[in-house]
Structures are given as C-alpha cells and as structure tokens.
Amino acid sequence: AQKVTQAQTEISVVEKEDVTLDCVYETRDTTYYLFWYKQPPSGELVFLIRRNSFDEQNEISGRYSWNFQKSTSSFNFTITASQVVDSAVYFCALSEAGGYSTLTFGKGTMLLVSP
Amino acid sequence: KAGVTQTPRYLIKTRGQQVTLSCSPISGHRSVSWYQQTPGQGLQFLFEYFSETQRNKGNFPGRFSGRQFSNSRSEMNVSTLELGDSALYLCASSLGAGHSYEQYFGPGTRLTVT
Numbered sequence: 001a002q003k004v005t006q007a008q009t010e011i012s013v014v015e016k017e018d019v020t021l022d023c024v025y026e027t028r029d030t031t032y033y034l035f036w037y038k039q040p041p042s043g044e045l046v047f048l049i050r051r052n053s054f055d056e057q058n059e060i061s062g063r064y065s066w067n068f069q070k071s072t073s074s075f076n077f078t079i080t081a082s083q084v085v086d087s088a089v090y091f092c093a094l095s096e097a098g099g100y101s102t103l104t105f106g107k108g109t110m111l112l113v114s115p
Numbered sequence: 116k117a118g119v120t121q122t123p124r125y126l127i128k129t130r131g132q133q134v135t136l137s138c139s140p141i142s143g144h145r146s147v148s149w150y151q152q153t154p155g156q157g158l159q160f161l162f163e164y165f166s167e168t169q170r171n172k173g174n175f176p177g178r179f180s181g182r183q184f185s186n187s188r189s190e191m192n193v194s195t196l197e198l199g200d201s202a203l204y205l206c207a208s209s210l211g212a213g214h215s216y217e218q219y220f221g222p223g224t225r226l227t228v229t
C-alpha cells in the first residue's frame with residue numbers, strides 16, 4: 001500500500017532563511033506522480049508541483065525548488081529566502097497508476113516564518 | 116475561469132442529523148474527488164466520481180455517500196452524524212480521470228457536529 005511520510009511536524013524559521021521540507025514515500029508501482037500542495041490558513045489546497053516517477057530532474061520555480069530521488073524514495077521541497085507569506089501547512093502527496101486520481105497525503109508540515 | 120466552489124462554507128449540525136455538501140467543479144472538468152481533513156487523521160480520500168460514476172471509494176463507513184450529476188457537479192451526504200465527522204471537507208476537480216491529471220481544490224466546507 002502507498003504511504004507518504006512527512007517527518008517534520010512543524011518548522012519555524014526567520015525570514016530570509018532557507019528551509020527544506022522532507023517527504024518520503026512508499027509505493028509498489030513503478031508509475032506514479034508526486035505532488036506538493038500548500039494550505040494557507042484559509043484552508044484551500046494550492047497546487048505547487050507535480051512530478052512523474054520517470055522524471056528525476058530537479059525543478060526550480062522562483063524561490064521554490066524540488067529534489068526528487070528515487071533511490072531514497074524522497075521528494076524534498078526547498079524554499080530559498082523564506083518570506084512571511086510562505087507560512088502555511090505544506091503537504092506532499094502520491095498518486096499511483098491504476099486509473100484513479102486518488103491522492104495519498106502525508107500529515108503535512110506546518111511552516112512558520114517570522115519577520 | 117472560476118475555480119472549484121463548495122457550498123456551504125460552514126455548517127453546524129447536531130449528532131444524529133444528516134448533511135449534504137455541494138461541489139461545483141471547474142468548467143470542463145469531469146472528475147470530482149472528495150477528501151476529509153481532520154487534525155488527527157489528516158487528509159483522507161472519500162470518493163472519486165467521473166461521468167456520474169463512482170470510480171473509487173476510500174475506507175469510510177456507509178454513512179458517507181456521494182453522487183455526481185450530468186453537469187459534473189457533485190454532492191456528498193453524511194447520514195447519522197457523529198462527533199468525529201467534524202472536519203474540513205475538501206472537493207477537488209480534474210479534467211479527466213486518472214493519476215496524471217492535476218487536481219484543483221476548492222476552499223472546503225467546515226462541518227462542526229455538536
């Protein structure tokens with residue numbers, strides 16, 4: 001069965017610090033997608049990135065970057081020069097092949113960025 | 116393009132009552148999924164609908180049910196409410212069915228059972 005583990009429950013940083021959110025996943029499928037979502041206090045899940053299992057290229061989008069390593073089943077997310085607006089709960093999720101859209105989420109990491 | 120809308124946004128019900136939550140997907144999206152979010156269990160998958168057919172169901176009791184209409188709008192119903200059903204219920208829509216499609220989430224309905 002699939003599983004996503006986000007070991008960091010809460011992280012506190014000061015503005016402009018870099019921060020990495022860890023995500024480790026388990027799946028028996030060879031074809032799957034990994035996602036990161038951001039949940040601000042308003043509650044809506046905001047899509048950040050999707051990566052398929054055959055694409056191990058790291059990705060950078062502005063201050064955000066993602067490191068996908070199949071060898072360690074990890075899909076870590078780094079925010080460079082964090083800002084107060086980055087404060088939110090971040091979820092890593094996994095979607096396996098099989099024709100369904102079902103997302104299996106980690107428990108989330110609450111990031112608090114102080115000014 | 117309007118995003119996913121969920122109504123109502125907040126709801127307070129009493130134990131034993133039933134409740135119906137509504138989700139309108141992004142225009143053109145045909146797949147709708149529902150998730151329950153609680154502090155203890157996190158985000159858990161409830162069900163997925165595509166073209167009015169339930170394609171997948173999570174591990175929830177039969178008190179939780181849903182349906183999808185021909186215009187892709189979806190409703191979920193919880194009968195005989197229990198205190199533990201208090202949660203944020205999130206709906207997500209995607210263009211098609213399958214794990215390769217991005218899912219866009221609505222703002223959720225916060226249900227409080229007293």
